[in-house]
Amino acid sequence: MGKLILKVEDLYYIYGNGKSALDGVSVDIYEGEKIAVIGSNGSGKSTFFLNVDGVLTPEHGKIIYRDTVINKKNLNELRKNIGIVFQDADNQIIASTVRAEVAFGPMNLKLPKEEVLKRVEEALTYMNISELKDRPPHYLSGGEKKRVSIADIIAMKSEIIIFDEPTAALDPLNAQILEKVLLKLGCEGKTMLISTHDVDFAYRWAERVLVFCEGKIIADGTPLKIFQNKEILKQANLKQPTMLEVYELLVEKHLLEDTKVYPKSTQEFKKILEK
Amino acid sequence: MERIIILCAIFLMSVFFFKWKHRDGYTNGDGTHHHKIRHKHGEGSLIDFYAYASKIRHWNATFKVSLSILILILCIVFDNPYVSVVIIIAMAYLTVVKGELSVTEYLSILAIPIAFILLGTFTIAIDFSKQPMGQYNQYLGLGYVFTSQAKLKNVFFLILKVFAAISALQMMTLSTPSSEIIYVLRKAHVPKLIVELMSLIYRYIFILMDVYTKMKNSAKSRQGYCDFKTSCYTFGNIASNMLVISLKKANAYYDAMEARCYDGDLIFLEEDKKVETIQIVTAVAFIIFLTLLWIFT
Numbered sequence: 001m002g003k004l005i006l007k008v009e010d011l012y013y014i015y016g017n018g019k020s021a022l023d024g025v026s027v028d029i030y031e032g033e034k035i036a037v038i039g040s041n042g043s044g045k046s047t048f049f050l051n052v053d054g055v056l057t058p059e060h061g062k063i064i065y066r067d068t069v070i071n072k073k074n075l076n077e078l079r080k081n082i083g084i085v086f087q088d089a090d091n092q093i094i095a096s097t098v099r100a101e102v103a104f105g106p107m108n109l110k111l112p113k114e115e116v117l118k119r120v121e122e123a124l125t126y127m128n129i130s131e132l133k134d135r136p137p138h139y140l141s142g143g144e145k146k147r148v149s150i151a152d153i154i155a156m157k158s159e160i161i162i163f164d165e166p167t168a169a170l171d172p173l174n175a176q177i178l179e180k181v182l183l184k185l186g187c188e189g190k191t192m193l194i195s196t197h198d199v200d201f202a203y204r205w206a207e208r209v210l211v212f213c214e215g216k217i218i219a220d221g222t223p224l225k226i227f228q229n230k231e232i233l234k235q236a237n238l239k240q241p242t243m244l245e246v247y248e249l250l251v252e253k254h255l256l257e258d259t260k261v262y263p264k265s266t267q268e269f270k271k272i273l274e275k
Numbered sequence: 276m277e278r279i280i281i282l283c284a285i286f287l288m289s290v291f292f293f294k295w296k297h298r299d300g301y302t303n304g305d306g307t308h309h310h311k312i313r314h315k316h317g318e319g320s321l322i323d324f325y326a327y328a329s330k331i332r333h334w335n336a337t338f339k340v341s342l343s344i345l346i347l348i349l350c351i352v353f354d355n356p357y358v359s360v361v362i363i364i365a366m367a368y369l370t371v372v373k374g375e376l377s378v379t380e381y382l383s384i385l386a387i388p389i390a391f392i393l394l395g396t397f398t399i400a401i402d403f404s405k406q407p408m409g410q411y412n413q414y415l416g417l418g419y420v421f422t423s424q425a426k427l428k429n430v431f432f433l434i435l436k437v438f439a440a441i442s443a444l445q446m447m448t449l450s451t452p453s454s455e456i457i458y459v460l461r462k463a464h465v466p467k468l469i470v471e472l473m474s475l476i477y478r479y480i481f482i483l484m485d486v487y488t489k490m491k492n493s494a495k496s497r498q499g500y501c502d503f504k505t506s507c508y509t510f511g512n513i514a515s516n517m518l519v520i521s522l523k524k525a526n527a528y529y530d531a532m533e534a535r536c537y538d539g540d541l542i543f544l545e546e547d548k549k550v551e552t553i554q555i556v557t558a559v560a561f562i563i564f565l566t567l568l569w570i571f572t
Contacts, residue, residue, distance in 0.1 A: 055533045076536055084534045091527040096454035096478055103544030108536040116544055124553075135325065136452065138481035156535065273320050 002031030005191055011061035013047055021047040023215035026056035034186055036202035037195040039212030040237040049162050054078040063158040087164040089145035097211035098148055099133040111219040130265035143174035163194040203227055204264050211236050224262055329374040329450040335550040336455035342558050343447035350439045353569040356432045359439035366442040370449050388441045392434055400430040453477045458545045471541045486520055
């Protein structure tokens with residue numbers, strides 16, 4: 001486990017209409033972790049992300065980034081180091097060409113122009129959208145827009161990247177491309193938080209799972225531990241990943257030996273069957 | 276006067292020749308179906324599609340904007356029919372031949388201002404009186420509508436002038452995307468507030484149109500436009516819903532901007548494209564030619 005990078009202590013957030021969205025959230029995040037944040041709609045995931053990024057100011061609670069307590073003065077430090085890829089790319093894309101859009105973050109960081117151009121090129125190549133750079137965002141497809149919004153954050157070179165439901169509204173091919181990008185980012189040691197409703201994806205990808213329910217984190221642990229705990233799943237209105245369910249059924253019917261090696265993908269499952 | 280009419284006739288003939296040749300190209304093809312850029316209902320519109328498709332888009336934006344504005348000013352200041360005709364031809368050449376916009380589309384774009392110009396100048400050409408007067412008059416029950424050759428000539432020259440001015444601006448809008456025009460304005464030290472508003476409005480027009488199209492389509496699929504009364508009702512509902520959605524979207528946008536370190540200044544990356552010497556030389560030569568034409572006629 002790496003160094004502690006972000007510490008959230010006892011976070012409370014209440015919306016303007018009096019509805020409580022976060023109800024005492026505490027979590028420690030370490031360098032290079034791949035965290036899946038799951039929970040039903042309205043359980044406070046997005047609010048949590050906006051609070052962590054300093055966009056919303058919590059009612060009560062502390063956010064500590066690398067030993068500095070975040071207050072109003074060093075808020076930009078937090079925003080610089082945490083990037084959010086929003087759920088709806090159309091709510092994020094602001095400039096009128098892809099190149100200007102990807103450069104928006106680095107420009108706000110007040111970097112010299114050469115550095116900005118270098119970062120934009122890198123980010124566009126990273127997301128494989130270099131040929132789109134002069135296109136206006138309104139002539140892009142949904143998948144392309146998503147990739148542009150990810151390139152936005154990559155260009156900022158933030159240490160922690162938060163994805164708010166990245167796989168929603170993507171076709172299987174684009175979802176696959178996204179997963180490859182996530183693996184690549186993981187190899188580079190980025191800390192990632194991804195909120196998702198796709199339990200199969202969370203089970204496959206994450207090293208750690210946070211379960212949100214009514215503004216609280218009700219469970220925090222490895223995917224296997226969380227998804228085997230039927231009580232938590234029921235409380236958070238989630239279902240078990242198909243792979244895990246199938247595996248457990250096969251073990252129950254004595255068709256497979258219970259080796260405690262849980263397959264995470266179809267390939268791994270195939271290997272077990274071939275043994 | 277005659278010379279101008281001949282010039283115009285030549286221009287029109289060349290346009291029709293172009294169009295005819297173009298159609299020939301279509302029919303001689305392998306019979307595949309060609310998709311044209313056209314406004315269709317139910318899928319939003321393509322305001323600046325032509326600018327992005329233009330082949331002279333890579334030209335330096337400042338050059339294009341200043342050329343078109345300079346020509347516009349010259350056209351108005353010189354107030355000379357020969358100059359106007361030359362400008363109309365030159366701008367059509369730039370847009371259609373250099374920019375590779377099809378003639379049909381260019382004409383259909385110009386047709387909109389033409390309708391307004393004709394309506395506007397028609398009232399200048401004619402006059403009313405109780406007695407029959409002027410070179411040409413027509414009794415219309417209550418009084419006479421009359422006009423004269425000199426007046427018609429004036430109107431014709433006016434139409435040419437306005438048309439030339441419009442085609443100069445049209446050359447700019449059909450070859451330069453709005454973001455680049457905004458960039459030129461920023462370089463020309465137009466107040467920051469206006470420039471920022473322009474770029475935001477430009478971006479959000481498309482989002483609003485998108486939302487509107489979606490809502491309209493979904494209303495249509497539920498018989499929201501079955502008769503006139505329902506249509507009005509649906510339109511009102513969509514309009515009020517749009518307001519709510521724009522407020523929501525504004526909030527979401529602000530959050531997204533803040534998450535990327537926005538701190539009050541909208542700064543976008545803008546790049547200069549190179550101006551080729553040949554372009555400047557041609558432009559200067561063209562302007563000198565216009566001036567000479569004005570002096571000698």
